[in-house]
Amino acid sequence: xxxxxxxxxxxxxxxxxxxxxxxxxxxxxxxxxxxxxxxxxxxxxxxxxxxxxxxxxxxxxxxxxxxxxxxxxxxxxxxxxxxxxxxxxxxxxxxxxxxxxxxxxxxxxxxxxxxxxxxxxxxxxxxxxxxxxxxxxxxxxxxxxxxxxxxxxxxxxxxxxxxxxxxxxxxxxxxxxxxxxxxxxxxxxxxxxxxxxxxxxxxxxxxxxxxxxxxxxxxxxxxxxxxxxxxxxxxxxxxxxxxxxxxxxxxxxxxxxxxxxxxxxxxxxxxxxxxxxxxxxxxxxxxxxxxxxxxxxxxxxxxxxxxxxxxxxxxxxxxxxxxxxxxxxxxxxxxxxxxxxxxxxxxxxxxxxxxxxxxxxxxxxxxxxxxxxxxxxxxxxxxxxxxxxxxxxxxxxxxxxxxxxxxxxxxxxxxxxxxxxxxxxxxxxxxxxxxxxxxxxxxxxxxxxxxxxxxxxxxxxxxxxxxxxxxxxxxxxxxxxxxxxxxxxxxxxxxxxxxxxxxxxxxxxxxxxxxxxxxxxxxxxxxxxxxxxxxxxxxxxxxxxxxxxxxxxxxxxxxxxxxxxxxxxxxxxxxxxxxxxxxxxxxxxxxxxxxxxxxxxxxxxxxxxxxxxxxxxxxxxxxxxxxxxxxxxxxxxxxxxxxx
Amino acid sequence: xxxxxxxxxxxxxxxxxxxxxxxxxxxxxxxxxxxxxxxxxxxxxxxxxxxxxxxxxxxxxxxxxxxxxxxxxxxxxxxxxxxxxxxxxxxxxxxxxxxxxxxxxxxxxxxxxxxxxxxxxxxxxxxxxxxxxxxxxxxxxxxxxxxxxxxxxxxxxxxxxxxxxxxxxxxxxxxxxxxxxxxxxxxxxxxxxxxxxxxxxxxxxxxxxxxxxxxxxxxxxxxxxxxxxxxxxxxxxxxxxxxxxxxxxxx
Numbered sequence: 001x002x003x004x005x006x007x008x009x010x011x012x013x014x015x016x017x018x019x020x021x022x023x024x025x026x027x028x029x030x031x032x033x034x035x036x037x038x039x040x041x042x043x044x045x046x047x048x049x050x051x052x053x054x055x056x057x058x059x060x061x062x063x064x065x066x067x068x069x070x071x072x073x074x075x076x077x078x079x080x081x082x083x084x085x086x087x088x089x090x091x092x093x094x095x096x097x098x099x100x101x102x103x104x105x106x107x108x109x110x111x112x113x114x115x116x117x118x119x120x121x122x123x124x125x126x127x128x129x130x131x132x133x134x135x136x137x138x139x140x141x142x143x144x145x146x147x148x149x150x151x152x153x154x155x156x157x158x159x160x161x162x163x164x165x166x167x168x169x170x171x172x173x174x175x176x177x178x179x180x181x182x183x184x185x186x187x188x189x190x191x192x193x194x195x196x197x198x199x200x201x202x203x204x205x206x207x208x209x210x211x212x213x214x215x216x217x218x219x220x221x222x223x224x225x226x227x228x229x230x231x232x233x234x235x236x237x238x239x240x241x242x243x244x245x246x247x248x249x250x251x252x253x254x255x256x257x258x259x260x261x262x263x264x265x266x267x268x269x270x271x272x273x274x275x276x277x278x279x280x281x282x283x284x285x286x287x288x289x290x291x292x293x294x295x296x297x298x299x300x301x302x303x304x305x306x307x308x309x310x311x312x313x314x315x316x317x318x319x320x321x322x323x324x325x326x327x328x329x330x331x332x333x334x335x336x337x338x339x340x341x342x343x344x345x346x347x348x349x350x351x352x353x354x355x356x357x358x359x360x361x362x363x364x365x366x367x368x369x370x371x372x373x374x375x376x377x378x379x380x381x382x383x384x385x386x387x388x389x390x391x392x393x394x395x396x397x398x399x400x401x402x403x404x405x406x407x408x409x410x411x412x413x414x415x416x417x418x419x420x421x422x423x424x425x426x427x428x429x430x431x432x433x434x435x436x437x438x439x440x441x442x443x444x445x446x447x448x449x450x451x452x453x454x455x456x457x458x459x460x461x462x463x464x465x466x467x468x469x470x471x472x473x474x475x476x477x478x479x480x481x482x483x484x485x486x487x488x489x490x491x492x493x494x495x496x497x498x499x500x501x502x503x504x505x506x507x508x509x510x511x512x513x514x515x516x517x518x519x520x521x522x523x524x525x526x527x528x529x530x531x532x533x534x535x536x537x538x539x540x541x542x543x544x545x546x547x548x549x550x551x552x553x554x555x556x557x558x559x560x561x562x563x564x565x566x567x568x569x570x571x572x573x574x575x576x577x578x579x580x581x582x583x584x585x586x587x588x589x590x591x592x593x594x595x596x597x598x599x600x601x602x603x604x605x606x607x608x609x610x611x612x613x614x615x616x617x618x619x620x621x622x623x624x625x626x627x628x629x630x631x632x633x634x635x636x637x638x639x640x641x642x643x644x
Numbered sequence: 645x646x647x648x649x650x651x652x653x654x655x656x657x658x659x660x661x662x663x664x665x666x667x668x669x670x671x672x673x674x675x676x677x678x679x680x681x682x683x684x685x686x687x688x689x690x691x692x693x694x695x696x697x698x699x700x701x702x703x704x705x706x707x708x709x710x711x712x713x714x715x716x717x718x719x720x721x722x723x724x725x726x727x728x729x730x731x732x733x734x735x736x737x738x739x740x741x742x743x744x745x746x747x748x749x750x751x752x753x754x755x756x757x758x759x760x761x762x763x764x765x766x767x768x769x770x771x772x773x774x775x776x777x778x779x780x781x782x783x784x785x786x787x788x789x790x791x792x793x794x795x796x797x798x799x800x801x802x803x804x805x806x807x808x809x810x811x812x813x814x815x816x817x818x819x820x821x822x823x824x825x826x827x828x829x830x831x832x833x834x835x836x837x838x839x840x841x842x843x844x845x846x847x848x849x850x851x852x853x854x855x856x857x858x859x860x861x862x863x864x865x866x867x868x869x870x871x872x873x874x875x876x877x878x879x880x881x882x883x884x885x886x887x888x889x890x891x892x893x894x895x
């Protein structure tokens with residue numbers, strides 16, 4: 001139609017191509033294999049659907065306005081060239097639909113043509129023997145073949161039929177058409193006018209809500225059952241990649257478990273579902289195999305790290321980029337205590353004291369308080385010099401501290417064995433039982449680590465959540481907002497800051513100890529700056545200040561890269577892309593913090609049930625709560641006002 | 645009950661307070677007026693300990709009517725040197741500041757903001773009583789209990805700032821420009837509430853740009869100019885003083 005609109009459609013096509021091109025460059029089609037083309041087309045269709053739906057709702061004026069979703073037809077009055085008549089306010093699926101279809105087709109053709117051109121270029125380059133692999137290392141016959149839908153041999157011999165490229169164009173055009181039809185269908189079905197239709201819609205949505213809620217609650221259990229079923233020898237779902245598929249499903253199951261926890265209503269429902277979810281989580285280590293358990297163990301070690309760092313960064317607002325230091329302190333403390341023979345200095349010291357260095361000094365559980373305490377002392381030692389620093393300066397100094405610890409580990413050869421690391425760190429036992437006695441058979445050794453990580457992170461999460469609502473937590477938040485005012489209300493800044501550093505470091509120490517026993521051998525290189533960055537990235541992606549968000553962040557940033565092992569070199573690029581997308585789509589993280597107090601207890605559900613109780617913070621006492629309830633009609637009026 | 649004796653305060657090399665001496669007696673409203681940059685806020689920040697005094701002394705009379713005992717090891721009845729204490733201890737001794745520009749904790753709820761005011765206290769019963777008192781003074785706050793402080797209007801934020809300062813059950817309340825940025829009708833309301841709080845026995849040191857309104861509710865006043873006190877006296881005298889009228893009242 002008008003040039004602007006065509007540009008919009010082509011732009012959609014270009015963006016879809018850019019995204020798909022990235023997936024191709026990092027070798028995704030080759031990993032998916034035969035299903036690559038449909039999967040890519042589906043991704044494109046989803047993208048087109050989102051864009052077309054947005055365009056159709058008129059937020060950027062691509063279509064002549066029909067009914068705007070807010071029900072405010074006056075929105076476009078000021079726009080030049082728009083005369084809002086009654087007909088235009090009414091939904092006109094025909095006219096808008098034709099536009100949507102044209103737009104979808106154009107976007108699809110654009111994407112399809114570009115992908116066809118690029119794959120043709122790649123195929124002929126490979127076919128003619130040009131070496132593009134040094135530059136684009138994933139552009140190999142397998143990958144390109146999967147993209148075009150032929151066998152790798154055909155690529156290598158340059159035997160791709162030209163019709164294949166036409167098929168590529170057609171597939172993506174079909175994706176665009178499909179997206180457009182979905183948008184149009186939704187509009188035809190949803191005329192938003194007649195009262196009868198509105199009533200049926202609301203019934204529909206009530207039913208829909210209930211169904212969606214129960215599906216959400218059941219999903220983790222179903223996934224878990226499926227994962228367990230896949231674990232039975234002989235059962236296979238997707239052929240050779242079964243382990244990866246199970247890992248992916250495990251990540252999704254864990255994430256959906258967290259969402260299920262948010263979906264249950266407080267009261268009896270919660271009392272039944274929450275323990276079941278916990279039980280489900282605890283069965284995971286027994287169901288998974290060694291590989292999946294080791295990944296999940298790492299994920300939950302990072303959950304502990306994230307929860308600890310969240311106290312420093314999210315609660316107290318002290319940007320700490322050297323958090324890996326405490327992780328390293330915890331790990332090395334346990335290493336010294338459980339493998340004294342591999343540190344020359346400690347063995348000689350023990351020889352001097354006539355203690356045999358051949359047996360571990362302390363077991364896992366007795367060493368735990370020592371590791372935590374050492375890390376806490378490290379936290380305080382870091383905290384003291386940086387008490388007066390704020391913001392950027394604090395970040396730089398802590399960054400240095402993290403590196404100092406790593407360089408210590410690297411260069412104090414007598415104590416830490418330098419780059420050769422500390423070897424044969426012992427595994428956690430249980431009530432005097434050696435780890436080997438129960439790590440075989442039904443629980444793998446990595447499963448045992450995962451189980452411990454799960455339980456420890458649950459404990460840490462409990463402490464973190466309690467701290468969030470405590471007096472100390474309030475002091476941290478007040479300090480984050482304004483140090484001077486917080487001090488003037490009686491907050492002891494030094495003590496409060498040092499407590500944040502110490503508690504955060506304690507959690508990292510716990511995580512570090514578990515990490516050391518998971519790795520068995522640790523080296524200074526395990527504790528690079530990237531560990532700090534990972535921990536920080538996962539709390540930002542998950543939602544600063546929100547424990548559930550941190551678990552999701554850890555699943556996404558530590559779990560997903562393992563699923564996409566083939567693209568591991570691109571992990572940092574993927575991180576960056578993920579962070580940028582996150583910051584645009586959900587600036588506060590996947591699950592933002594519950595600290596935004598107004599949103600406690602699902603405000604939209606309250607709006608549905610009139611007379612619902614006011615969400616009452618319970619800090620001060622019961623009397624205040626009662627007063628707050630008495631005041632609730634007014635506050636609801638206030639909220640109504642805000643809604644508009 | 646609060647005595648400043650030739651207090652000097654510096655920002656780096658800048659000499660901001662050049663020997664301020666003033667007294668606030670039990671149950672009074674004393675106002676500190678002056679133009680921008682005269683040192684009004686600096687004086688309050690020096691009293692509350694946020695800024696250190698480099699010379700001079702600040703005394704809080706221990707035997708003044710109030711709640712808890714002073715820091716251990718001191719004779720009751722003696723004066724406490726505030727200028728040697730860190731800000732959080734000054735706050736615990738019952739000097740409570742409602743800062744300039746309100747500075748409420750924007751992401752904490754109204755209730756949490758008030759709880760922060762009572763941060764240094766452990767007496768649950770007393771806190772509950774004071775909370776009720778604050779709600780009597782500012783019914784609006786009770787309506788907005790679970791709302792984040794940052795979403796309140798300017799006037800409500802000022803109420804919250806004063807309420808938060810009152811929650812520590814202070815012996816002396818330092819109010820820094822409570823009328824700043826508020827509509828005239830709200831200014832009137834805030835000043836009425838200040839008088840009401842004073843009527844309940846609270847000693848108040850009020851810093852204001854709005855000299856007229858401040859002198860109308862105050863017992864005594866000090867006029868501050870570039871770090872020095874240039875005039876002092878009863879509020880009525882100051883209102884009648886031609887110098888004050890010319891410089892600060894715009895008459």
